[in-house]
Amino acid sequence: MKIVVRPLRKSTTSAWQVCIDKQAITFLSEADARSYVATLEARIAAPHPLPLREAATGLAAPL
Numbered sequence: 001m002k003i004v005v006r007p008l009r010k011s012t013t014s015a016w017q018v019c020i021d022k023q024a025i026t027f028l029s030e031a032d033a034r035s036y037v038a039t040l041e042a043r044i045a046a047p048h049p050l051p052l053r054e055a056a057t058g059l060a061a062p063l
Helices: 030-045
Strands: 003-007 016-020 023-027 052-054 060-062
Touching: 003 030, 016 030, 023 030
Parallel strands: none
Antiparallel strands: 003 016, 016 023, 052 060
């Protein structure tokens, strides 16, 4: 996943844009944009346990 933070040149304000692959999200400040990216990267890096289901034997098993 490619994440890029860049200023919006077309904007008359100091707006910033976070581009995630082909999606773009606009923020009113660079600090807000970078904070969003930091939160996103932390969530991506967080452990994600596999959901478990009860097998016929009663033991938990990965789906």
